[in-house]
Amino acid sequence: MRNKLLLALLLGLCSLASQANNNDFAEPVNVSSDNFDGSVKEKKLVYLGNVLVTQGSLKIKAERLEVDSSKGQGKEVFIASGTPASYSQVLDGDKPIEAMANEIRYDVATRVLTLTGNAEINQSGSVVKSAKIQYDLAQQKLNAEGGKDTQRVSTVFIPEKN
Template sequence: MRHSLMLALALGTLCAPAFAEKADSSKPIEVNADSASLDQKQGINVFEGNVIITQGTLSLRAHKTVATQDANRRQKLQATGSPVYFRQKLDGQAEYVDGQASRVDYDSANNTVVLTGKAQVKRGKDIVNGEQITYNTATEIYQVKGQGGSNTTGRVTIILQPQEKP
């Protein structure tokens, strides 16, 4: 069970893995939910109903999470909610990364986290909004998409604050 639950940790570092609170990885993972189904043989863990996952400064809230791990220890996590919320402190700073979306998918094999459905990521006063935010944890590259489609004019919004002078 511990290996599959490590997916929760990976999700917490989705917005700023190089900057996430390093001490969090050595903290215990706590999962609270209305129900759980743990299939260790198949490597599938499902938590439903007011799911709250915490590890150190990492916090994730969702309606449902499904964590899987294959024979090669590749991990996937899917969290759904109205919306899914996450928060984690940045390493050595008093600042947090906060995010939300209707669905969050993490895939360790592809090093990707995808936030879909009114996705938003905030770091301090900087904000990124879009219908879908994809983040590659290896390359640290974001891709943000608006709603798109022929009948919509959905656009992305990025608000960056000026850097303070030392």
């Protein structure tokens, strides 16, 4: 029964996410912060303080952001950290999705978001919490893993209102 409920939530999250504003991924990725330090030679950048990453309606807020662009343009990896770092995106039909974690990793090439450490994703009132959540934005696939000790995957379902 528990597996069927988890599957129902994941399908619900995925069906809403499948309506994600695909135009977001055609937009440039913009980064702003209080401070910046980088190595052009190594193609690694570090942004500190009030970091904001935007790509269309996709937003990542963090205290610190590392950008690895060593694999080339369009293949950057963004690693945001904070207490917590946050992600949000507006889906078609004005359905927002929000997430937070101690670390958020966004791979531009694969469009995969990995939330690690006190990870939480919220959509339409339904919430998934766990040690690690991986969310494939392009394929609309969600995978949550419990952590060591007692941290387990926790899901809250909100029924539709008539």
